[in-house]
Amino acid sequence: MKPPHRAAKASIKSWKNSLPQKTIRVLRQFKTVLFGSKPLPDFAQPLLQRFVRPLLPPRIIIISLTYDCQANCKHCGVVTSEKQAQELTTLEVMEIIDQVAVMGTGTIYFSGGEPLLRRDFARLVRAAVDRRCRVQFDTNGLLLDGDLARQLKACNGEILVGVSLDSPERQAHDRHRGVEGIFDAALSAIEHCVCEEIPVDISYYLTRDAFARGELEDTIRLGRELSVDGVRIITPALSGRLIERHDLAFLPQEELELMKRLKAEEGFAFLEHRDVYTNHRCPSFDMELIYISPYGDIQPCIYVPTTFGNLREEPLTSILKRMWRDRIFKGENVQCLAHCNRPFRSSWRAPGPWRP
Ligand SMILES: C[S@@+](CC[C@H](N)C(=O)[O-])C[C@H]1O[C@@H](n2cnc3c(N)ncnc32)[C@H](O)[C@@H]1O
Numbered sequence: 001m002k003p004p005h006r007a008a009k010a011s012i013k014s015w016k017n018s019l020p021q022k023t024i025r026v027l028r029q030f031k032t033v034l035f036g037s038k039p040l041p042d043f044a045q046p047l048l049q050r051f052v053r054p055l056l057p058p059r060i061i062i063i064s065l066t067y068d069c070q071a072n073c074k075h076c077g078v079v080t081s082e083k084q085a086q087e088l089t090t091l092e093v094m095e096i097i098d099q100v101a102v103m104g105t106g107t108i109y110f111s112g113g114e115p116l117l118r119r120d121f122a123r124l125v126r127a128a129v130d131r132r133c134r135v136q137f138d139t140n141g142l143l144l145d146g147d148l149a150r151q152l153k154a155c156n157g158e159i160l161v162g163v164s165l166d167s168p169e170r171q172a173h174d175r176h177r178g179v180e181g182i183f184d185a186a187l188s189a190i191e192h193c194v195c196e197e198i199p200v201d202i203s204y205y206l207t208r209d210a211f212a213r214g215e216l217e218d219t220i221r222l223g224r225e226l227s228v229d230g231v232r233i234i235t236p237a238l239s240g241r242l243i244e245r246h247d248l249a250f251l252p253q254e255e256l257e258l259m260k261r262l263k264a265e266e267g268f269a270f271l272e273h274r275d276v277y278t279n280h281r282c283p284s285f286d287m288e289l290i291y292i293s294p295y296g297d298i299q300p301c302i303y304v305p306t307t308f309g310n311l312r313e314e315p316l317t318s319i320l321k322r323m324w325r326d327r328i329f330k331g332e333n334v335q336c337l338a339h340c341n342r343p344f345r346s347s348w349r350a351p352g353p354w355r356p
């Protein structure tokens, strides 16, 4: 048992750590009391965005653990990201997890490349869980075996796994990802999670063509057969290999049809970043989400390779302060930075860093 002064110190520390989350909860309740579940009135949103939001931590922080990957997906949005020599070490990632937890962010989302290629993956998940963060990650499934599933279960935390499927059909998925057998690996990864009772979604990359062909129905059916918790639909992000593929972006009418179709699923199949579709608001622009590269660079989003500082040189809070003061976060255009915010998109695609 801890001596009383130690126990008191520990409880003050944990109270302090949870303060930002409490503040957010109070502000959300305040908003709900004033406006119900309706969107904020037009006059309030810019004021909130300008003066209140920067005081709060992002809701989700994506940490990319590596840009290495065994697959070669035709749609990969990160495959063209510049690789550097020295990925963040285990200690550096743990230090970042500490900063994230103290700041009050509730969810850490491990991504990549393929995050399971990191040998320390299970340790990092445990570190995040120990700091009371929810953990979410996506994987191509090749390395998620029974042993890893048991280690994840033993972390005893709130963990959500996303296993990627780009088609409910074996050959099409293998071909699209450039690896024979990756479809079966994904299915077996899902089974290991289900067997250990770890919440697991299918992360389904859905194109306009596949939607028109009715492939969504087959994927939802497969998800139900596999007893997954949900089918998270990701539509093409025009980044990496898809940077010039404007033809792949869903048209407004198709978005509406997709939303209508998903209503019938009552949450089982759902769109990632629903706000991007329903309210045309970008979670990065709204300071709800940020991205940390495998080298510690801070970007607004995984698909926006513009760096605002590096965690090896500066603490997270001071980089965020600077980033959120940038003019892109003050503009009128609140739509997806990667897709629709054309002036921003053309500047980050120009050579050299984004210049405020
Ligand atoms: C970046 S990957 C990283 C994790 C892992 N390698 C995987 O494939 O699951 C995370 C998710 O983003 C999806 N994704 C990758 N590039 C994308 C793009 N350009 N547009 C939409 N989704 C994309 C993948 O299909 C995957 O479900």
Ligand code: SF4
Pocket: 069, 070, 071, 072, 073, 075, 076, 077, 078, 079, 112, 113, 114, 140, 177
């Ligand atoms: S989408 Fe994931 S699995 Fe496919 S190449 Fe990119 S990082 Fe690898």
